[in-house]
Structure formats: structure tokens, C-alpha cells
Amino acid sequence: MQPLRRDLLLMRREMNPDPKLIEREVTSLDYLLRKTETSANLYQSFELMDLNKFKIIRDTVSLSKAMKPSGLKPFQFLINRN
Numbered sequence: 001m002q003p004l005r006r007d008l009l010l011m012r013r014e015m016n017p018d019p020k021l022i023e024r025e026v027t028s029l030d031y032l033l034r035k036t037e038t039s040a041n042l043y044q045s046f047e048l049m050d051l052n053k054f055k056i057i058r059d060t061v062s063l064s065k066a067m068k069p070s071g072l073k074p075f076q077f078l079i080n081r082n
Helices: 019-036 039-044 060-066
Strands: 046-050 055-057 076-080
Touching: 039 046, 039 060, 046 060, 060 076
Parallel strands: none
Antiparallel strands: 046 055, 046 076
């Protein structure tokens, strides 16, 4: 098993939970997050509103360029579609 590389805050009501149970729960949460945090899902949940051209752009190439640190031009906005 790969070591986990993220910080998760797990809140439980039990005072002394079983360490194996916690490890299994954290592993399943990590697996779930790895499956959902893909770039395809990220590009699918955003759209680029370009007010210079009065267009809404949804293609992955334009979105990946816009998500870079210096990728947005003036009057371009990334909008989450959720």
C-alpha cells in the first residue's frame, strides 16, 4: 500500500476508536478522493466566461491554459458549474 500524502481531519464521536478501523476509513476516503479529483472531472466542473468575445468556453485545452497561474486574461472568469 502506498503511504498517504494528504492531511485528512476525521471527526468521530467515539472516545477510543479502534486504530485499524480509523486506518481503513482513512484509506477508503483517500481512495474515494483520488477517484474524484482527476483533471477530467476538474475540467468538466468549470467553464470559462470570456467577456472579450462574449463566449462561454468548455473545452479542456482552453480551461487548462486558463487554470495556470498567469493564464487568465482581463475579463476572463473561471466559473464553477456546481
